[in-house]
Amino acid sequence: MPDDKAHADTLLLALTSLLKSEHIGIVNRLNVLKKNVFLELMLKKDTTKNIDLSIEMHKNQLIIIRMPEVIFLIPEERDIATTYWMSKVMLSLQVRASRIPDRSKRTKVNLVVDEIYEVAHTEQYLTFKLYQVAKFVMKPIISCHYINQLTHMRQELRNANTSYILVAGRDKDNFKELKEELYPIVAEDLMNRISYTSFGLYPL
Structure with a gap:
């Protein structure tokens, strides 16, 4: 300092x-x-x-x-x-x-x-x-x-x-935490993503 x-x-x-x-x-x-x-x-x-x-x-x-x-x-x-x-x-x-x-x-x-x-x-x-x-x-x-x-x-x-990035294959608990914000995306959409891809959730 x-x-x-x-x-x-x-x-x-x-x-x-x-x-x-x-x-x-x-x-x-x-x-x-x-x-x-x-x-x-x-x-x-x-x-x-x-x-x-x-x-x-x-x-x-x-x-x-x-x-x-x-x-x-x-x-x-x-x-x-x-x-x-x-x-x-x-x-x-x-x-x-x-x-x-x-x-x-x-x-x-x-x-x-x-x-x-x-x-x-x-x-x-x-x-x-x-x-x-x-x-x-x-x-x-x-x-x-x-x-x-x-x-x-x-x-x-x-x-x-806050913005969130959910990596493919993450636990469903992460989805449940942001379920309202992610609608109409469902948990299976996240779990079935191709490896090394992700969902991005950004504030408007």
């Missing part, structure tokens, strides 16, 4: 979201941070070599945030790290908006997140931010096997003018 304070504020925001868990206490969450040597090193590292996401996301390029499973072994560690990154992306969008007030001059950002339901607090955080992303010229693209896996985001997506 642009400075140390912004970096610290972003991490604090991510941790605050996680510490609100009803099932795992504050002490346990902090212990998770201390047990993972990579997270501990991140907390201690200075910010002199940090990239400024608010600038990089405006360059019309692919940015990949990789989190190897061998480093983040347990779900709580992955949740902490992904919530941190998600909050950092949102803060960068806000910084960019203050730097470039004219929305038409901002590069559109497509944020692709695979299987976000595996990190519950990250899903909660992005759900809370869904109503804001359009004004920051950002579009989240969420992939999952079943729509009902999205515990927190599912209803918000319905209210957010």
